[in-house]
Amino acid sequence: xxxxxxxxxxxxxSGSVYLLGRRRAVALAGGKSAGLHSxxxxxGTWVAxxxxxxxxLIILLFAVFGSRVEDAALRTQVPAAVAQxxxxxxxxxxxxxxxxxxxxxxxxxxxxxxxxxxFDAKVAEGRRxxxxxxxxxxALSGVLALCGFLLxxxxxxxxxxxRNRVEGWTSLLLIACSTLAVxxxxxxxxxxxxxxxxxxxxxxxxxxxxxxxxxxxxxxRSDQVAAEGAFGAAPLFAGTFLIMLIGMAVAxxxxxxxxxxxxxxxxxxxxxxxxxLLEILAGVPTVVYGFFAALTVGPTFRAFFNWIGGFLVGGxxxxxxxxxxxVQNQMALTAGVVxxxxxxxxxxxxxxxxxxxxxxxxxxxxxxxxxxxSETVKRVILPAALPGVVGALMLAVSRAIGETMIVTMAAxxxxxxxxxxxxxxxxxxxxxxTLLTGDQEFDSPKTLAAFGLGLTLFAVTLTxxxxxxxxxxxxxxxxx
Amino acid sequence: MTEIAAARLxxxxxxxxxxxxxxxxxxxxxxxxxxxLLGRIGIQGYSTFTTNTVSLPVYLDPAxxxxxxxxxxxxxxxxxxxxxxRMGETxxxxxxxxxxxxALVSRDLGFQILDKVKADATLIGKTVTITGPVKADADxxxxxxxxxxxxEADRKLNDRQLDWLDRLKxxxxxxxxxxxxxxxxxxxxxxxxxxxxxxxxxSAMMLLVTAxxxxxxxxxxAVWLEEFAPKNRWTDLIEVNINNLAAVPSIVYGLLxxxxxxxWFGAPRxxxxxxxxxxxxxxxxxxxxxxxxxxxxxxxxxxxxAWGVGASRTQTVFHHVLPQAMPGVMTGxxxxxxxxxGETAPLLMIGMIAFNPGLPEGFTSSASVLPVQVFIWExxxxxxxxxxxxxxxxxxxxxxxxxxxxxxxxxRRFERRW
Numbered sequence: 055x056x057x058x059x060x061x062x063x064x065x066x067x068s069g070s071v072y073l074l075g076r077r078r079a080v081a082l083a084g085g086k087s088a089g090l091h092s093x094x095x096x097x098g099t100w101v102a103x104x105x106x107x108x109x110x111l112i113i114l115l116f117a118v119f120g121s122r123v124e125d126a127a128l129r130t131q132v133p134a135a136v137a138q139x140x141x142x143x144x145x146x147x148x149x150x151x152x153x154x155x156x157x158x159x160x161x162x163x164x165x166x167x168x169x170x171x172x173f174d175a176k177v178a179e180g181r182r183x184x185x186x187x188x189x190x191x192x193a194l195s196g197v198l199a200l201c202g203f204l205l206x207x208x209x210x211x212x213x214x215x216x217r218n219r220v221e222g223w224t225s226l227l228l229i230a231c232s233t234l235a236v237x238x239x240x241x242x243x244x245x246x247x248x249x250x251x252x253x254x255x256x257x258x259x260x261x262x263x264x265x266x267x268x269x270x271x272x273x274x275r276s277d278q279v280a281a282e283g284a285f286g287a288a289p290l291f292a293g294t295f296l297i298m299l300i301g302m303a304v305a306x307x308x309x310x311x312x313x314x315x316x317x318x319x320x321x322x323x324x325x326x327x328x329x330x331l332l333e334i335l336a337g338v339p340t341v342v343y344g345f346f347a348a349l350t351v352g353p354t355f356r357a358f359f360n361w362i363g364g365f366l367v368g369g370x371x372x373x374x375x376x377x378x379x380x381v382q383n384q385m386a387l388t389a390g391v392v393x394x395x396x397x398x399x400x401x402x403x404x405x406x407x408x409x410x411x412x413x414x415x416x417x418x419x420x421x422x423x424x425x426x427x428s429e430t431v432k433r434v435i436l437p438a439a440l441p442g443v444v445g446a447l448m449l450a451v452s453r454a455i456g457e458t459m460i461v462t463m464a465a466x467x468x469x470x471x472x473x474x475x476x477x478x479x480x481x482x483x484x485x486x487x488t489l490l491t492g493d494q495e496f497d498s499p500k501t502l503a504a505f506g507l508g509l510t511l512f513a514v515t516l517t518x519x520x521x522x523x524x525x526x527x528x529x530x531x532x533x534x
Numbered sequence: 535m536t537e538i539a540a541a542r543l544x545x546x547x548x549x550x551x552x553x554x555x556x557x558x559x560x561x562x563x564x565x566x567x568x569x570x571l572l573g574r575i576g577i578q579g580y581s582t583f584t585t586n587t588v589s590l591p592v593y594l595d596p597a598x599x600x601x602x603x604x605x606x607x608x609x610x611x612x613x614x615x616x617x618x619x620r621m622g623e624t625x626x627x628x629x630x631x632x633x634x635x636x637a638l639v640s641r642d643l644g645f646q647i648l649d650k651v652k653a654d655a656t657l658i659g660k661t662v663t664i665t666g667p668v669k670a671d672a673d674x675x676x677x678x679x680x681x682x683x684x685x686e687a688d689r690k691l692n693d694r695q696l697d698w699l700d701r702l703k704x705x706x707x708x709x710x711x712x713x714x715x716x717x718x719x720x721x722x723x724x725x726x727x728x729x730x731x732x733x734x735x736x737s738a739m740m741l742l743v744t745a746x747x748x749x750x751x752x753x754x755x756a757v758w759l760e761e762f763a764p765k766n767r768w769t770d771l772i773e774v775n776i777n778n779l780a781a782v783p784s785i786v787y788g789l790l791x792x793x794x795x796x797x798w799f800g801a802p803r804x805x806x807x808x809x810x811x812x813x814x815x816x817x818x819x820x821x822x823x824x825x826x827x828x829x830x831x832x833x834x835x836x837x838x839x840a841w842g843v844g845a846s847r848t849q850t851v852f853h854h855v856l857p858q859a860m861p862g863v864m865t866g867x868x869x870x871x872x873x874x875x876g877e878t879a880p881l882l883m884i885g886m887i888a889f890n891p892g893l894p895e896g897f898t899s900s901a902s903v904l905p906v907q908v909f910i911w912e913x914x915x916x917x918x919x920x921x922x923x924x925x926x927x928x929x930x931x932x933x934x935x936x937x938x939x940x941x942x943x944x945x946r947r948f949e950r951r952w
Contacts, residue, residue: 231750337873487879490788520778
């Protein structure tokens with residue numbers, strides 16, 4: 055709140071400084087702006103930038119990092135009573151003291167005796183540090199704003215190149231924004247790598263990648279007694295792969311044939327109607343597909359297989375019938391088929407682009423030789439577009455691997471190493487969600503395992519994307 | 535033409551026909567999936583938009599209401615007794631009759647009486663008429679989802695309760711109408727009281743944060759890359775990087791948000807501002823890509839004309855090129871925001887899955903959003919929640935269709951062909 059008020063005050067100050075600078079520039083030119091190098095507005099903006107930006111940066115830094123610095127300052131002196139606590143309890147003590155000092159909600163642990171005095175002392179100290187920090191930052195930003203103004207304002211003159219300076223600030227801002235995209239990637243890689251590194255300290259990478267038992271039930275709290283978890287992710291990779299295969303088995307033929315039909319056979323009216331309809335399918339949120347899979351497709355498939363099983367029981371394929379009668383709602387087939395539906399528009403629109411990029415002259419040449427439309431498609435267009443189509447399918451595979459909601463809602467939680475589409479399997483993304491929903495402690499292998507899975511997922515999808523995007527881009531340009 | 539050639543031609547034409555048929559079938563399959571998906575959700579959600587409310591005269595028995603401890607009095611029981619009286623039944627010694635009655639009307643009626651008595655203690659001993667929803671199971675019965683033909687042991691309501699419901703309906707105490715509560719309530723543990731207002735407001739707040747971060751930053755990044763950046767290895771790297779970021783699975787952004795925003799920077803868990811920041815990072819690449827293609831579409835002659843009359847590079851871009859590209863930029867921004875609106879997975883990672891019975895208090899307090907509300911309700915065991923899930927999906931889709939339509943209109947209305 056104080057930060058917001060400070061920023062508002064700063065904005066008012068910058069605004070008035072802008073007016074001052076503008077006026078000054080007009081006065082310098084003797085009332086005619088034609089005599090100035092830059093328009094008066096640029097003079098005003100330049101002064102306002104110097105008065106406002108450094109001070110605002112200080113305040114924002116304080117808003118983001120202030121509480122961490124305060125906590126660190128609070129922890130420099132550890133009271134004797136606290137030093138005796140377990141490491142776990144010490145962490146709670148410090149976060150409670152920090153929260154109480156800032157007037158936020160703290161844990162419900164009651165501190166008694168010596169701990170209580172230590173706690174109260176630390177809370178008081180924390181409040182003091184908080185006030186000192188706030189006052190010093192406000193004072194510093196005030197001084198910076200004033201200094202910026204006092205240094206910049208006298209430099210205004212008739213020949214002052216205010217526009218170039220302001221444009222310098224602008225391009226600085228633009229560059230900062232475009233590095234944000236790079237920073238995001240760095241943030242993803244660093245955070246995944248760092249937390250995975252911590253995970254691999256307790257679980258060896260080979261056990262993780264090739265182990266066949268997945269059972270991450272480590273206690274949530276350290277005082278609970280529980281068995282060691284098993285972190286062999288091979289069943290998850292197998293489950294992800296199985297669901298991806300089923301999805302692609304639905305999406306690839308349907309998507310590809312729709313794309314071929316739309317680009318080679320359909321007239322303009324039909325295209326104008328069907329393309330937007332397919333785009334609706336692409337715009338439906340994945341949680342909706344998940345709902346559809348869990349409550350419509352799953353029960354339907356189950357009823358269907360149970361019904362077939364009912365016929366087979368007692369016949370020559372009795373064991374198969376018995377098995378079919380036990381099939382559950384949550385099977386790989388459900389998740390895979392619904393994922394395939396989700397991927398149809400993705401495959402069809404990408405393939406459509408690529409097929410359209412094949413030049414008309416190739417088609418005309420083929421027709422001139424007497425080939426039918428389907429022969430042209432099969433013998434000329436598809437071979438020419440093949441690498442691009444492969445790229446499109448790879449992008450779809452990457453989407454299928456990273457898709458979360460459908461599998462979370464329709465596939466199961468049991469990690470099984472199976473190729474049976476009627477069995478329940480679990481996937482990498484499902485396990486990430488399961489491990490990370492709810493409260494988590496950042497030092498238990500259970501939480502960190504999710505980052506190990508995330509790193510694997512990121513590495514695989516990134517590789518697929520880089521190769522596929524490269525291919526798609528190359529073959530879109532090939533005929534230009 | 536020889537006979538062999540005619541036969542071959544016939545074969546080739548048959549192959550042509552088959553191929554065309556495959557194409558048609560693919561389109562039909564894709565479209566029937568669409569119809570199935572939307573139709574199923576529409577049918578399932580439709581019934582939630584109407585609900586049954588019951589109007590009951592309730593005798594506020596002074597023996598059962600303690601004016602000194604109003605919160606401690608069992609108003610649900612008072613309501614149940616009045617319902618029994620109306621049915622001409624009496625409480626049995628095990629209290630099973632009142633249990634059966636309590637299972638038919640929402641606890642909302644009890645809370646209404648509590649509020650009334652709190653405001654005016656003289657009501658105790660009198661009879662007041664209150665109106666509120668019936669319990670979700672009773673509602674399902676009225677809508678025909680819960681059938682009397684099912685075996686009594688397999689359904690939530692027994693024969694006696696169904697008789698009471700039939701008599702209530704016949705006597706006019708129960709009326710069916712538009713389900714206002716669904717649009718004015720936040721989430722609740724009772725299906726009949728659960729609504730989506732909290733999630734709608736949460737989604738709006740989160741989307742506002744996303745828009746405020748992703749749109750200006752994405753546009754500025756795109757302007758630099760397209761108009762100012764030198765073509766060198768560094769900018770190539772940024773470009774490849776942005777294209778790849780657009781294809782990173784959304785759940786990875788959730789992991790990033792958890793590790794960086796929540797664990798390092800101490801951002802509030804499950805708050806609109808944290809979710810908005812995560813989705814902003816996710817939407818950023820698509821905003822950049824859309825803006826770049828909109829900027830590319832502005833012909834170079836516009837730039838050259840501006841330079842010709844003495845404008846600087848910056849002035850050219852901000853006074854001429856960007857305004858011309860604005861319709862395309864806004865279309866792209868709205869589309870990526872619509873996509874962000876439907877995103878669920880990263881929000882589960884950053885703790886937005888918490889149960890929020892009230893409206894969000896602010897940007898930094900715990901909030902629900904529509905897609906996560908769908909996920910939470912889908913996971914609930916009660917059947918009535920599944921109906922609500924479908925209705926929430928309908929609302930979510932209406933918002934998304936509105937945003938997409940806005941984008942299309944914007945493009946049609948303002949896009950210039952050069």
